[in-house]
Amino acid sequence: MQTSVSVKNLTLAFGAVKVLEGLNLDVGTGEFLVLLGPSGCGKSTLLNCLAGLLEISEGQIFISGKNVTWEEPKDRGIGMVFQSYALYPQMTVERNLSFGLRVSGMPREEIEKRVARASEILQIQPLLKRKPAELSGGQRQRVAIGRALVRDVDVFLFDEPLSNLDAKLRSDLRVEIKRLHQRLKNTMIYVTHDQIEAMTLADRIAIMRNGVIQQLDTPHAVYNNPVNLFVAGFIGSPTMNFLNGRIDGSTFSIDALNIPLGNYKFEKDGVGKLDGILGVRPEHIAVGEDAKKMPFQLDSEIEIVEPMGSDTVGWTKVAGQSVTFRCSSDIPLAPGQKITIGFDPARGSLFDAQSGVRV
Amino acid sequence: MTAEALDATGFAGPHGAKPKQLSWGRVGIYAFLVIAALFFLVPLYVMLVTSLKSMPEVREAHIFNLPREPTIQPWIDAMFNACTGRNCTGLSPGFWNSVKITVPSVIVSIIIASINGYALSFWKYKGAEFFFNLLVFGAFVPYQVVIYPIIIGMSKVHLFGTLPGIIIVHTIFGMPLLTILFRNFYSSLPIEIFKAARIDGAGFWQTFFKVMLPMSVPITVVAVILQVTGIWNDFLFGLVFAGTENIPMTLQLNNMVKTTQGTIQYDVNMAATMLTALVPLIIYFVSGKWFVRGIAAGAVKG
Ligand SMILES: Nc1ncnc2c1ncn2[C@@H]1O[C@H](COP(=O)(O)OP(=O)(O)OP(=O)(O)O)[C@@H](O)[C@H]1O
Ligand SMILES: [Mg+2]
Numbered sequence: 001m002q003t004s005v006s007v008k009n010l011t012l013a014f015g016a017v018k019v020l021e022g023l024n025l026d027v028g029t030g031e032f033l034v035l036l037g038p039s040g041c042g043k044s045t046l047l048n049c050l051a052g053l054l055e056i057s058e059g060q061i062f063i064s065g066k067n068v069t070w071e072e073p074k075d076r077g078i079g080m081v082f083q084s085y086a087l088y089p090q091m092t093v094e095r096n097l098s099f100g101l102r103v104s105g106m107p108r109e110e111i112e113k114r115v116a117r118a119s120e121i122l123q124i125q126p127l128l129k130r131k132p133a134e135l136s137g138g139q140r141q142r143v144a145i146g147r148a149l150v151r152d153v154d155v156f157l158f159d160e161p162l163s164n165l166d167a168k169l170r171s172d173l174r175v176e177i178k179r180l181h182q183r184l185k186n187t188m189i190y191v192t193h194d195q196i197e198a199m200t201l202a203d204r205i206a207i208m209r210n211g212v213i214q215q216l217d218t219p220h221a222v223y224n225n226p227v228n229l230f231v232a233g234f235i236g237s238p239t240m241n242f243l244n245g246r247i248d249g250s251t252f253s254i255d256a257l258n259i260p261l262g263n264y265k266f267e268k269d270g271v272g273k274l275d276g277i278l279g280v281r282p283e284h285i286a287v288g289e290d291a292k293k294m295p296f297q298l299d300s301e302i303e304i305v306e307p308m309g310s311d312t313v314g315w316t317k318v319a320g321q322s323v324t325f326r327c328s329s330d331i332p333l334a335p336g337q338k339i340t341i342g343f344d345p346a347r348g349s350l351f352d353a354q355s356g357v358r359v
Numbered sequence: 360m361t362a363e364a365l366d367a368t369g370f371a372g373p374h375g376a377k378p379k380q381l382s383w384g385r386v387g388i389y390a391f392l393v394i395a396a397l398f399f400l401v402p403l404y405v406m407l408v409t410s411l412k413s414m415p416e417v418r419e420a421h422i423f424n425l426p427r428e429p430t431i432q433p434w435i436d437a438m439f440n441a442c443t444g445r446n447c448t449g450l451s452p453g454f455w456n457s458v459k460i461t462v463p464s465v466i467v468s469i470i471i472a473s474i475n476g477y478a479l480s481f482w483k484y485k486g487a488e489f490f491f492n493l494l495v496f497g498a499f500v501p502y503q504v505v506i507y508p509i510i511i512g513m514s515k516v517h518l519f520g521t522l523p524g525i526i527i528v529h530t531i532f533g534m535p536l537l538t539i540l541f542r543n544f545y546s547s548l549p550i551e552i553f554k555a556a557r558i559d560g561a562g563f564w565q566t567f568f569k570v571m572l573p574m575s576v577p578i579t580v581v582a583v584i585l586q587v588t589g590i591w592n593d594f595l596f597g598l599v600f601a602g603t604e605n606i607p608m609t610l611q612l613n614n615m616v617k618t619t620q621g622t623i624q625y626d627v628n629m630a631a632t633m634l635t636a637l638v639p640l641i642i643y644f645v646s647g648k649w650f651v652r653g654i655a656a657g658a659v660k661g
Contacts (some may be wrong), residue, residue, distance in 0.1 A: 051559060053554050073554075074558060080558050082554070083551075103569075
């Protein structure tokens, strides 16, 4: 895979505070990369560095093979879409779309052609004569995407483009962005803190924390093989169950309870004995009949039941530690009910309790 | 549910809109407001009726009476015929001088201040904060302190007592407040609009003229009102810097009212004063709505 955007040893400091330090990132041509992380971890900062809106302190940025570290935003071959739309309020949609092209002195016919194409792709032809104030949030964001589209750039940067929209519109526009990516095949870098958006859109997800990329991998790998406790806890809803105990060769013991680890694939052989944390996703815990087929089973009592519609989340205890599980809403559950739960430890994740790193 | 009687509408207890009560506090507030309004309106009323009377009627000294035979002759005299010493031109030369001073001063100061505010908000260069703090400080410097140095500076460049000189002085003294006004307005705009313009390839001036300026109408109206009233009503700078050729209307009014020989023409003086106050007054009435909107502009996101 050819790289489209390449960040080498990027450091960015606001005064004495280093928000990003020695960050490296390679994004392939045509790839959809999602930057995911909690608020304030530096996602927008990284995006602004790529766009050239922030002057970096150290390192290099390459876009489409060109060193753009010192280039102006307009010369980097990027388009950017902001959470707050950032449309020019006094211009019509048409002039919003064409502003960049007019500034660059492009011939009129070419501008018209590009605006027509972008408005066709985004289905905003009827809105061309309106001002941004006369548009709904979803329409505004479409225009904002169009503004990046007309510039015919290699790389699209999105900074939480859907965060201002309501849930329904968000999922509609999410699909539309995915469709757009499949049609244009541009490189897209997309910032969000919505993990559904990240999982559904991304070819690869970069999970950030405090300006450091924790894990950069496919949604599947990030979900199933989180590299540390942070990633494990950040991805998935309801969050992964964490059981504190002790790893001893091929068993995980919580006080008197021994959980055989069976086929669990350790990162490296011979971990020996150490304090560990066993992470199990709620949806990997089976109840009732299904539990009987699992390598590890346990009888317990339901404490709380949360019906979600499509499925039900139940709360119970394993060796005194709270555990949630998710099952079909067809299974009748009630607080106080005795049930059997079961899971396959091989599908879980084991972490070193000290460092939080996957073992 | 026992003693509570149902009223005509069939509800028991409080329901619907709460009835308004006139408390003593309210009465006090209204009384204060009425007195405050009278305090300003009564003199204005006296001036207006006096200016519409002829001199014999004025001498009757019924200052609150409406004019028996209303006449606008005092207004015409004040504008064109009244004498300042031996010079009987009315206020019209002063009026035109004030126009010549006010219009360029307002335009130049607002253009410079809006560019300043824009640069301070969006192009954060080294020392921008320091420069801004200096301006804020400048807004509090008493005029009298700096007048003498400016006189010397102005005469060094041969602008003392000239039209460009007084325009420059007004521009300089308007700068701190206007720059703060524009900076705060631009700072309240979403920074993303500026970023979008940069990505679209617009430079410093293109972003200013094509993106920011069209959004600045409300704050510009506020600035125009502040500057027009401030400069039109100015007396001190006109006295010191304008020179005898360019004395503004306020100054001429003062000279005219003070140097009357023989009988004091109250009707003409009143008319002259009203005429001088008319321009700021018109500006207020025409743009009052815009003014309020501009002051509140920080709360309105584009
Ligand atoms: N102009 C600035 N000056 C100083 N610190 C800043 C500035 N901009 C951002 N920061 C800091 O940099 C860190 C990263 O900010 P950034 O906006 O990149 O977060 P983010 O990951 O985009 O968060 P969110 O999800 O809330 O948008 C934050 O701790 C923030 O306080
Ligand atoms: Mg952000």
